[in-house]
Amino acid sequence: MSLLYRNIYTIIIFILLLFSCSGHEDELTTEPVVSLSRPLEFESFSYGDTIIISATITHIKAIKGISISVTDEELKPLFPGKQIIPGTQETVIESFLVVNNKYIEDGKHYLHLEVADADDVFNFWYPVSLLTLERSLEKVFIVTGSPTVNTLEMLTSQGTSETFFSWNSEYLGGYMDSRYRNFYTSGSLIDGIRSYSIDQKELIWSVPAIVGGNLPYFTSFNASDGFVNAAVWKGYIDVYNQEGNKTFTSISFPNGRFIKSLKTKSFVYSILHSFDNQPQKLVVFNYPAGNVYYSTDLNGTGLFISELEDENILILVTTDEETQAWQFNPLNKSLIYLHDVTDIRVDAVTGDDGNYFMATENVILWYRPQIASTVNYLNITNLQAMTYSKEDNGLFLAEDGRISVYHLPAQVPENLYQSDQPVKDILILYNK
Numbered sequence: 001m002s003l004l005y006r007n008i009y010t011i012i013i014f015i016l017l018l019f020s021c022s023g024h025e026d027e028l029t030t031e032p033v034v035s036l037s038r039p040l041e042f043e044s045f046s047y048g049d050t051i052i053i054s055a056t057i058t059h060i061k062a063i064k065g066i067s068i069s070v071t072d073e074e075l076k077p078l079f080p081g082k083q084i085i086p087g088t089q090e091t092v093i094e095s096f097l098v099v100n101n102k103y104i105e106d107g108k109h110y111l112h113l114e115v116a117d118a119d120d121v122f123n124f125w126y127p128v129s130l131l132t133l134e135r136s137l138e139k140v141f142i143v144t145g146s147p148t149v150n151t152l153e154m155l156t157s158q159g160t161s162e163t164f165f166s167w168n169s170e171y172l173g174g175y176m177d178s179r180y181r182n183f184y185t186s187g188s189l190i191d192g193i194r195s196y197s198i199d200q201k202e203l204i205w206s207v208p209a210i211v212g213g214n215l216p217y218f219t220s221f222n223a224s225d226g227f228v229n230a231a232v233w234k235g236y237i238d239v240y241n242q243e244g245n246k247t248f249t250s251i252s253f254p255n256g257r258f259i260k261s262l263k264t265k266s267f268v269y270s271i272l273h274s275f276d277n278q279p280q281k282l283v284v285f286n287y288p289a290g291n292v293y294y295s296t297d298l299n300g301t302g303l304f305i306s307e308l309e310d311e312n313i314l315i316l317v318t319t320d321e322e323t324q325a326w327q328f329n330p331l332n333k334s335l336i337y338l339h340d341v342t343d344i345r346v347d348a349v350t351g352d353d354g355n356y357f358m359a360t361e362n363v364i365l366w367y368r369p370q371i372a373s374t375v376n377y378l379n380i381t382n383l384q385a386m387t388y389s390k391e392d393n394g395l396f397l398a399e400d401g402r403i404s405v406y407h408l409p410a411q412v413p414e415n416l417y418q419s420d421q422p423v424k425d426i427l428i429l430y431n432k
Helices: 001-028
Strands: 035-038 050-058 063-072 082-084 090-098 107-114 121-130 137-143 149-155 159-166 175-176 184-185 193-197 202-207 216-223 227-232 234-241 246-249 258-265 268-273 280-287 293-295 300-308 313-318 324-330 332-340 348-352 355-358 363-368 373-379 383-387 396-399 402-407 414-419 423-432
Touching: 035 107, 035 121, 050 107, 063 090, 082 090, 137 332, 137 396, 159 193, 175 216, 175 423, 184 216, 184 227, 193 227, 216 258, 227 258, 227 300, 234 258, 234 268, 258 300, 268 300, 300 348, 332 363, 355 383, 373 396, 383 423, 396 423
Parallel strands: 348 383
Antiparallel strands: 035 050, 050 090, 063 082, 063 107, 107 121, 137 149, 137 423, 149 159, 175 184, 184 193, 193 202, 216 227, 227 234, 234 246, 258 268, 268 280, 280 293, 300 313, 313 324, 324 332, 348 355, 355 363, 363 373, 383 396, 396 402, 402 414
16 A cells, blocks of 8 residues: 555544544533423522422433532532432422521522533533511410429410420529520529420420539529520530530639620630639630630629621629629720710620610619610519610510510500519520
8 A cells, every 4th residue: 555545544533533532522521401390590598488480301321310409609508408319310300398497697699500421421400589488476485483493484475485495593594595505504502504405395405503602603594596605603614505515615704703795606604703802803714716806894783795797796794883884895805984874783685686674773874885775664563684785676575474565666565475483584496
């Protein structure tokens, strides 16, 4: 064979091989064809809704599996999806997903179809709109009883109450965890921390108080959704999660006891009362490390700690003459005096999100730190408990066993219930 013919033959073989490989590559990478009829593009769904998925998928290869999910803009699934195993080249999807996540935030959301054959996985994204579930009040609870016997009762819309459970202990405090639907409470000496399931109406975990005399074992109690922080008489603070696992232990201050605490995402704020007549201290611990991030003396008695916007912390400090407002900024480690709040002795404080209520002997003061305003809001008689709900914009009070709510700025109450037992606390359960 001449050189010319050999070259022509070589070129023909090369061209045939090129076309053969190109056709094979197309077969490997050809995407399935998806025809989606439901949901519609940017169709809106709320918590509890059912998303109907209707689609036809065809492919040149057998489809080994199809995954259906809904994701956020970071492509993280928002609730459980579904798996379909057709095993054919064409399949019709008639399925659904239930929006059962209460904590979906505003943003971009997508229906995600993942189609797999024996060699490849193909992803298809379709925009949908998931609406944020607004937080709202679900139930009102009260804690009643004698000094060492407690009962948790749920108020009904008929003006009656339903008993959930009772326990023997002093009442150091309580908190209704709306996210995990738990009730946390603690005694000081007779009994320790308890966590009850609201839905199951049963005790799910506890941390006992270690009896070693007449001194309280737990000296303060506070909680938030998913966390319980309690101070121990040996001068340190423990934090537990909703399952009862310890996530934090601060370093110890054996010369004092912690009388207030507040956990945020990165810190545990606390008020330390010294045994040696030294000034009370604001002590800020790193979370979860437990070491001291910041510490300084207070000019008085720490009365209340609350989280403000931009990670700032409001601290109310009372002296013999007045109550003052201070603000701590964790970024620059600065404790700044804001203003005088009142010259009346304050017994208790509740509130958040810019509205705070301070109980004196016969008046409730309404304090708004953003505008440095303190006004007389309500006259009271024998106040037993109070709590503020920003979602309901309501101040709940217990006076002589009568439970009522004032919807701001109204000064006429809505009466909810009359208890024949002393009321120790009012607690709110939200829908999320």
